[in-house]
Structure formats: structure tokens, C-alpha cells
Amino acid sequence: MLKLLALIIYGSCITALSTPSPDIQARVINGIFVNVTKTPYTVSVQENEVHMCGGNIISKDWVITAARCVPVLSDNYTIRAGSTYHNKGGSVHIVDKIVLPPGSAMNEFGFQVSDLALLHVASSFILDQTRKPIKLIAYNAQLMPNSTVTIYGWANIAMTPPPGLHYVSTTVIKKSVCNETFSEFYGIFDNQSCVATYNLCRKDSGDGLNYNNILAGIVSWSEICGNENYKSIFTELAPYRFWIQRTTGV
The missing domain is CATH 2.40.10.10 (Trypsin-like serine proteases)
Incomplete structure (x- = not known):
């Protein structure tokens, strides 16, 4: 080694x-199965x-x-x-x-x-x-609210089908809405945004936000996976x- x-x-x-309850600890909840050749x-x-x-x-x-x-x-x-x-x-x-x-x-x-x-x-x-390799977003680009993105990740081993790649499509939401949602944590950092999905869970951190086949962000965290009152936070790549x-x- x-x-x-x-x-x-x-x-x-x-x-x-947060650690989800056993029945919702799947990653990319209700996502659509996809072969690795697609991602x-x-x-x-x-x-x-x-x-x-x-x-x-x-x-x-x-x-x-x-x-x-x-x-x-x-x-x-x-x-x-x-x-x-x-x-x-x-x-x-x-x-x-x-x-x-x-x-x-x-x-x-x-x-x-x-x-x-x-x-x-x-x-x-x-x-x-x-x-x-995936193409990276340009340094001067920005994902606007309501932009549609696709997130690819891994399903839980206990799910059917097996622990394969899944994806969800979702939209970027306004930072003001995201800050309000996570106000108990003083909102999000300057180089973060949120997506509307609540389907992302504990082991979806690190998943990529694909915008027109360009990597625009990396999934960071969500307060409670599977809870529609909470959205998922991602780190924007353009500033980095x-x-x-x-x-x-x-």
C-alpha cells in the first residue's frame, strides 16, 4: 500500500x-437506474x-x-x-x-x-x-436559479435493484430560499447553492451536478434525507x- x-x-x-433512519438511508432515493456508460x-x-x-x-x-x-x-x-x-x-x-x-x-x-x-x-x-473525464464549468460561469441539473449517485445495497448507479433530475433554487431553509445553521456559505431535490442522502456527498454534460457543482450535504422540507446543498465549482x-x- x-x-x-x-x-x-x-x-x-x-x-x-445527519444519520438517516434505516428505512430511508438509501442514496439517491427513487432515482432512475443507469449504466456507467451513460455517466x-x-x-x-x-x-x-x-x-x-x-x-x-x-x-x-x-x-x-x-x-x-x-x-x-x-x-x-x-x-x-x-x-x-x-x-x-x-x-x-x-x-x-x-x-x-x-x-x-x-x-x-x-x-x-x-x-x-x-x-x-x-x-x-x-x-x-x-x-x-467530465468537462468542468468555466471560472466565470454561474448556475442560475431554475437551471435543470442531473445528479448521479449510488443506491443502497438493501434496495432493489442492486447497489447500482441511479440519477435524479432537479433544479437549482434561489440562494435566498436556501438560506431561509437552513437558517438554523446561519444559511449557506457564499460558494454554495441548493437544489430542489430531497432525494440525496448520507453517502451522496461528492456526487456531481451535471449541467448539459458539464460538471458545475459537488453535492455537500442535506439536513434530513428523504424529507421534502429540506433541500440539498452543493458547492459551486466555478469559484474554485x-x-x-x-x-x-x-
């Missing part, structure tokens, strides 16, 4: 997503061979996910790519470097201010119809494009 090269000193474990950039971020979060391939050597998905130093993070299922098939790649945005910190509620992480793999992805480019060359 390669020794993980940590570029950032991590603090305590992040547990922003070849979507990967499973794993620790000790257990699915923890989603992620997206952005080059043959890099994946982007949420910082909360890699909260502690570990040699045991891996990426499963090129498979419709998070527990079999495709290829498994050891994560040998983790990079967080400059100034990453947690607020008083334990929420990551810049909830993004770049993961470098020790062995490059072999790019084919099941493993491809220069950091991503400096780090990965993408």
Missing part, C-alpha cells in the same frame, strides 16, 4: 449529514473497500469529491471506476494524494467552508467508454476553477 501523501492537515471527522466519469470513493461517497473523474489521474468524504488521514482510500456497481467490477485505484482548497476550515456546526477535495490516484485511469487548474492542470 502506498503511503498517502497528505497536503493538508485534517481536523476532526466531519459529520454534517463514465462517476466513481465510488471508498475506504477499506466500502462505498463512502461519490466522485467525478476530471483527468486520467484526478477525481474531485467533497472534503467531508476524506475527513481523516488514511492509507485506505480507493476509487472504484468504470463500474455500474460500487461493490464489484471496473477498476480499483489507490488514492495517494489528497488536496483541499486553501483556507479550508470548519464552522461552529462542523460544516466545511470549502467542501471540495481533489484525489490523485496512484495508477492512472485507462480511459474508455466506462471511464472518462483556478485552484483546480493549478493543482491538476485541468
Whole structure:
């Protein structure tokens, strides 16, 4: 096992997503099953061979996910790519470097201010119809309210069909509405927005927001999955494009 090269000193474990009750702990609740060839950039971020979060391939050597998905130093993070299922098939790649945005910190509620992480793999992805990088949003672009996005993620192993890729389509909502929804946490951070879906759950952090085949955001958290009174928060990628480019060359 390669020794993980940590570029950032991590603090305590992040547990922003509440633990759902057993009957709603599925990921992408009521999503539509999809083959990995329809979303070849979507990967499973794993620790000790257990699915923890989603992620997206952005080059043959890099994946982007949420910082909360890699909260502690570990040699045991891996990426499963090129498979419709998070527990079999495709290829498994050891994560040998983790990079967080400059100034990453947690607020008083334990929420990551810049909830993004770049993961470098020790062995490059072999790019084919099941493993491809997704194009990133431009630095000066912005997702407007009512924009339709698609989110790809992984279903719970206890669900039928098996723990395969699913997706939901949803819309971006106004930041003012999002701030009101999460007012008990003093609203959202400047570089965050919300989507209207409440279908995203604990292990959907790191999933990508696909806008016209462009990666525009990364799912961060939701207060109570499966509760229609709460929406899902994502981190906007446009404000971080220069950091991503400096780090990965993408």
C-alpha cells in the first residue's frame, strides 16, 4: 500500500449529514437506474473497500469529491471506476494524494467552508467508454436559479435493484430560499447553492451536478434525507476553477 501523501492537515471527522433512519438511508432515493456508460466519469470513493461517497473523474489521474468524504488521514482510500456497481467490477485505484482548497476550515456546526477535495490516484485511469473525464464549468460561469441539473449517485445495497448507479433530475433554487431553509445553521456559505431535490442522502456527498454534460457543482450535504422540507446543498465549482487548474492542470 502506498503511503498517502497528505497536503493538508485534517481536523476532526466531519459529520454534517445527519444519520438517516434505516428505512430511508438509501442514496439517491427513487432515482432512475443507469449504466456507467451513460455517466463514465462517476466513481465510488471508498475506504477499506466500502462505498463512502461519490466522485467525478476530471483527468486520467484526478477525481474531485467533497472534503467531508476524506475527513481523516488514511492509507485506505480507493476509487472504484468504470463500474455500474460500487461493490464489484471496473477498476480499483489507490488514492495517494489528497488536496483541499486553501483556507479550508470548519464552522461552529462542523460544516466545511470549502467542501471540495481533489484525489490523485496512484495508477492512472485507462480511459474508455466506462471511464472518462467530465468537462468542468468555466471560472466565470454561474448556475442560475431554475437551471435543470442531473445528479448521479449510488443506491443502497438493501434496495432493489442492486447497489447500482441511479440519477435524479432537479433544479437549482434561489440562494435566498436556501438560506431561509437552513437558517438554523446561519444559511449557506457564499460558494454554495441548493437544489430542489430531497432525494440525496448520507453517502451522496461528492456526487456531481451535471449541467448539459458539464460538471458545475459537488453535492455537500442535506439536513434530513428523504424529507421534502429540506433541500440539498452543493458547492459551486466555478469559484474554485483556478485552484483546480493549478493543482491538476485541468
